[in-house]
Amino acid sequence: MTPAAAAGADDVITLLEACTEAGRLKRAAKLAASVSFLLGEGELIIAAVANYNVVIDITARRIQHGCRDFQGQAPSRRLCKHVAATVLGLQEALGRRIAAELAEGAAAPATGVVVPWSFEVITRFTPGG
């Protein structure tokens, strides 16, 4: 196993391992294919995952989502499966960029070097409803 050969498709997964635990990540990987993106590139990501919305504002470093697990995880900036699935569902370069920042924040939340992401709990919205 050379480091060069290991870098690649599971980079994003590897980074996300710092932000959630194995069981959630496994469920997220299964969900990733069914994430639908209203906005899936650029600085603002808006997605629907299994009846929940996930909003990732890269410029503001803010994640907005509303499942029960997220509510519990948000104070410690850990990811639920929906948010992890959204990151996994993105184009790889973009997903890696977000995952890398989240992983850095998870590793060093108190250093002041890494601007921490904020996690905001939102309720589900229904477009046009």
Ligand SMILES: [Zn+2]
């Ligand atoms: Zn969730």
